[in-house]
Amino acid sequence: MKNLVAGVDIDRVHTSYALVDEFGKIYAKGSFSTQEPKNFREYVARLKDEIVALSDTLDTPHAIMAVGIGAPNSNYYTGEIENAVNLAWKGRLPLAQELSSIFDNKPVVVTNDANAAAIGEMIYGGAKGMKDFIVITLGTGLGSGIVVGGNLLYGHDGYAGEAGHMTVVKNGRECGCGRKGCLECYASSKGVRNTAIELLAQSDMPSKLRKIPQDALTSKDIALAAKSGDAVAKKCFEYTGTILGEALANLVAVTSPQTIFLCGGVANAKELILTPTRRAMEKNILPLWKGKVKLTFSALEYENAPILGAAALAIKEIEKRNVVVARRKIF
């Protein structure tokens, strides 16, 4: 009998899920449309049915020990998704509790995608054996999963790790959060795109990017242009990396990680983003950490990272529940 966990990644459009073992081996995976079920209750029932159906396809005798879910605006402490702007259902959705109640009371844990990515890195990726590290997800926004002393930094309410909303430019770009100058307005796929548009407007320098309609321009286009030598595109990544590196230096001052892992779409630009980020981080870091904090890419395969992160969250939860802490006894 093989013990497995289910890892689930929920985004606006798709729900992806997989059955995974403790080594990150994916036994089977599937997906369905997040938007298809008519309401939240139907969605939860569908998710359970999908996992059970997937489980039935496996030849290996196995048991599903727990379910880990990465979802936007979800809270590890409450098990809820709370007012996710990217999902159709509003309010507080008790995802962990509802799924567990219709799924043999299995442990179900939720967290946001950046936290799941960090746990994934720790259990399956480049952070094995590390107790203090940070994963930065450079997607549409910027997420951060911060691990300290071997545990995710959830903060008092479950919402810690919002490094994307550190203010880095006073009165800077308008952020979706309602404020201005947040890190994620610069270091994210949207940020890269907006930087390119600004740079194109600021000069007449020739650039391939001028041929692409602004609406269609993506950070991937900009990375491709930069790789082919486009000066504006290269400058765009220099600028992005500089702002990110300066912010990471501040983050290091607070948390002193051993390694910072970059992942997400913008990280696919590889050295284009890594080199200027590292340069700016090293330039701005406290002397005691110069040359000591590693900046690298996630070791998880890009495509499977979200479900592996969610699966790792489930593994970590089982681990946690198995740890018996003796009663405090001092004097």
Add this chain to the structure above:
Amino acid sequence: MKNLVAGVDIDRVHTSYALVDEFGKIYAKGSFSTQEPKNFREYVARLKDEIVALSDTLDTPHAIMAVGIGAPNSNYYTGEIENAVNLAWKGRLPLAQELSSIFDNKPVVVTNDANAAAIGEMIYGGAKGMKDFIVITLGTGLGSGIVVGGNLLYGHDGYAGEAGHMTVVKNGRECGCGRKGCLECYASSKGVRNTAIELLAQSDMPSKLRKIPQDALTSKDIALAAKSGDAVAKKCFEYTGTILGEALANLVAVTSPQTIFLCGGVANAKELILTPTRRAMEKNILPLWKGKVKLTFSALEYENAPILGAAALAIKEIEKRNVVVARRKIF
């Protein structure tokens, strides 16, 4: 038989120590000149002798269970003081190990003063029962002790919590760390003083502070002037609090504390510093935390806070050693 711990606070000039119980009751205290012993070995021997002599004065039958030490540049993980610029002895000084070896192998733990202040707040002060909070010490510099999930955030090398060295002003004031624009160049007694000097130079506004020679001007003078209505002095605290509050908003985004406690000399300015700091923090904080993160003063008596923090560190260490964690056993 009463179980006590020894709390020791080491600064450049004085070494203060006390015997304390688990409720923060100080049974006896003493101090000696940090600079008197000829070398580090003699210093350690003197420290042990002083604690033993103090212990001998107590009528209450007791045992000293552990020693906690707050010292500049000291590292919890290694037990060493490392290249403390404020102390006469250079290099790496194995304080915890040396003291323990001549003191019946008692547990000896060291950390910096801001971390000790945070543990003090948790065990004896306003953070009792809190698992996620921050203590900011506004002294000559700015220190931060960050508690997450009930434990100090030490980072991978023991040096986390350097919030005073987050860069807050690009190409700003020169910092003792060799960089520019660090938070502690603005939010500290030295920072308040330098702000006042800048403000005095920038206008001809009348101010009592003009009567004090620059060399002699202290943040206490400025606080007294502000309390008596001096416009320059008031503006100085407004400016200090604004920079501090903006930085705290970023710190909240990363760590999501329940409460932030201010302590140290500048905190004695009370509402003069608290009001603008709170205003700037609230203005710059992510909407989800607006009105939810408490900003207040340390509940520890100013004079005894350092030795109580050190004593609390010892208490926390005993607690930690008593916690038996069952072996990891998952699959």
